[in-house]
Amino acid sequence: MGTVGVVQVPQRHLLLPPQPLPFPGNLANYRGLLDGYPFWNWLLTSTVVALISTVASVGLCSLAGFAFAKYRFRGQHILFNVMFSSMAVPFAVIVVPLFIMVAKAHLTTPYFALVVPWVAPAFGIFMMRQFVEQSVPDALLDAARVDGCTEFGLFRRVVFPLLRPALGALGVWSFLTSYNSLLWPLIVVSEPGDYTLPMGLQVVFGATGRQYDLVLAGAVLAALPSLLVFYLLRKQLLEGLTAGAVKS
Amino acid sequence: MTYFMPVVISPIVITLVFGLIFDKDYGLVNATLRAVFGFGGVDWLGESAWARVAVVILVLWRWTGYLTIFFLAGLQNVPRELYEAAAIDGAGPVRRFWDVTLPALRPVTAFIAVTVLVNTAQIFEEPFLLTQGGPGESTLSVAMFVFRAGFQRQQLGYAAAAGVLLFVAVFVLGQLAMRALGVGRSTR
Numbered sequence: 001m002g003t004v005g006v007v008q009v010p011q012r013h014l015l016l017p018p019q020p021l022p023f024p025g026n027l028a029n030y031r032g033l034l035d036g037y038p039f040w041n042w043l044l045t046s047t048v049v050a051l052i053s054t055v056a057s058v059g060l061c062s063l064a065g066f067a068f069a070k071y072r073f074r075g076q077h078i079l080f081n082v083m084f085s086s087m088a089v090p091f092a093v094i095v096v097p098l099f100i101m102v103a104k105a106h107l108t109t110p111y112f113a114l115v116v117p118w119v120a121p122a123f124g125i126f127m128m129r130q131f132v133e134q135s136v137p138d139a140l141l142d143a144a145r146v147d148g149c150t151e152f153g154l155f156r157r158v159v160f161p162l163l164r165p166a167l168g169a170l171g172v173w174s175f176l177t178s179y180n181s182l183l184w185p186l187i188v189v190s191e192p193g194d195y196t197l198p199m200g201l202q203v204v205f206g207a208t209g210r211q212y213d214l215v216l217a218g219a220v221l222a223a224l225p226s227l228l229v230f231y232l233l234r235k236q237l238l239e240g241l242t243a244g245a246v247k248s
Numbered sequence: 249m250t251y252f253m254p255v256v257i258s259p260i261v262i263t264l265v266f267g268l269i270f271d272k273d274y275g276l277v278n279a280t281l282r283a284v285f286g287f288g289g290v291d292w293l294g295e296s297a298w299a300r301v302a303v304v305i306l307v308l309w310r311w312t313g314y315l316t317i318f319f320l321a322g323l324q325n326v327p328r329e330l331y332e333a334a335a336i337d338g339a340g341p342v343r344r345f346w347d348v349t350l351p352a353l354r355p356v357t358a359f360i361a362v363t364v365l366v367n368t369a370q371i372f373e374e375p376f377l378l379t380q381g382g383p384g385e386s387t388l389s390v391a392m393f394v395f396r397a398g399f400q401r402q403q404l405g406y407a408a409a410a411g412v413l414l415f416v417a418v419f420v421l422g423q424l425a426m427r428a429l430g431v432g433r434s435t436r
Contacts, residue, residue, distance in 0.1 A: 090370045090418055092391040093411040096398050180258045183372050187399050198260040219261040230256045
C-alpha cells in the first residue's frame with residue numbers, strides 16, 4: 001500500500017500494465033494532502049478522541065464489570081439484563097434518538113459528542129464481568145478485606161492487576177472502534193477543522209472527484225496509529241477476545 | 249498478525265484500495281480476468297448485481313481472518329481422544345472431519361453464524377464508501393438508508409421508523425438462526 005501511496009497517480013497516469021513498484025517515486029501527494037487540508041488536525045482529533053474514550057471505557061467497564069460480578073445489590077438483575085440486551089440493539093435504531101438528545105442538550109461540541117456516548121459500551125461491561133468471575137476468586141477479596149482494604153482499594157489493588165490481559169483486549173478494541181468509526185462523526189461533526197480522520201479522507205475523496213492521488217497518501221498515514229496500537233497490544237487482543245466467546 | 253490486519257485498518261483505507269482493485273478500466277480484478285480468461289470488462293462498481301458482489305467480497309475479506317481465530321480456538325478445544333477413537337474405528341481423514349471436527353465445532357459455528365448475520369445486517373461503512381449505495385439504490389444498506397433519511401434529508405421520524413424496522417428484522421432473523429442452529433440446546 002505504501003508503494004501505491006507514493007506513486008503519483010492522477011487517474012490518467014495509471015499505467016497499463018500496472019507497475020508493482022513506482023518509479024521514480026516521490027512524495028508530492030503527501031505534500032499536496034498536508035498543505036491543502038488540515039490533515040494533522042484530523043489525525044489529532046481522531047487519536048485524542050480514541051485515546052480518551054479508551055482510557056475512560058477501560059476504567060468504567062472494569063468498575064461496572066467488577067460490581068456486576070462480585071456485589072449483590074438491589075436491581076442487579078434488572079440492570080444487568082437492560083445492559084445485556086442493549087447489545088442486541090443495532091446502532092441504526094438509537095442513532096436518531098441519540099442525536100436528538102445530544103443536540104437538544106447543546107452538547108454537539110466534537111470532543112464531547114464523540115467521546116461521551118461511547119465510554120461505557122455494554123460489550124465491554126459484559127466482557128469485564130466474565131473476566132472478573134473467571135479470574136478473581138472470592139477468597140482473595142475476603143482476605144484483602146480482612147487486611148483492612150477499602151472497597152475501592154480492592155478494585156485498585158486486587159482486581160485491576162488481575163484483569164490486565166482483559167484490559168488490554170478491551171483497550172485495543174475500544175481504540176480501534178473509536179478511531180475507525182465513521183457514521184457517528186458524520187452526524188455530529190460539521191466543521192472541517194474538527195473532522196475525524198476517516199471522515200476527512202472521505203471528504204477529500206469526494207471533493208477531488210474520486211481521485212486517488214491524495215487520499216491514498218492519507219490512507220497510509222491513517223493506517224499507522226491503528227497498526228501501531230494493534231502491534232503493541234496484539235497478544236492481549238488475541239487472548240482476550242476469544243477467551244470469553246468460546247467458553248460460553 | 250495478518251489475520252487481524254483487515255479488521256484493524258480503517259474501512260476508509262480498505263475501501264479506497266478495493267475501489268482501485270475493482271476499477272473497470274485499470275483494476276486488478278479485471279486485469280487478471282483479462283490476462284487469464286481473455287475477458288474482463290466487468291463493470292464491478294457500475295452495475296447493480298456486480299456492485300453487490302463487490303461489497304460482499306469486501307466484507308468477506310475484511311472478516312474472514314478475524315473469524316478464523318474463533319474457529320482456531322474452537323479447534324484447540326476438540327479432545328484428541330475423539331480423533332484417535334475414530335481412527336481406530338477405521339475412519340479416514342475426510343470421515344474424521346465430517347463426523348468429529350464439524351460436530352465438535354457446532355457451538356462456535358452457531359455463534360459465528362448468528363453474530364455475522366446480525367452484524368452484517370447493520371453494515372454501513374463498506375457500501376457507503378465503496379459504492380455510495382449505488383448504482384441507483386442497489387447497494388443501499390438499512391443503516392445507510394437511516395443516515396440518508398435522517399441526516400441528509402432531515403426526516404428524523406422516518407429514519408427512526410426505519411431503524412425500528414431494522415431492529416425487528418434483525419431480532420427475528422437472529423432468533424430464527426439460533427433456533428435453526430440449535431443454540432442453547434445441548435449438542436448431540
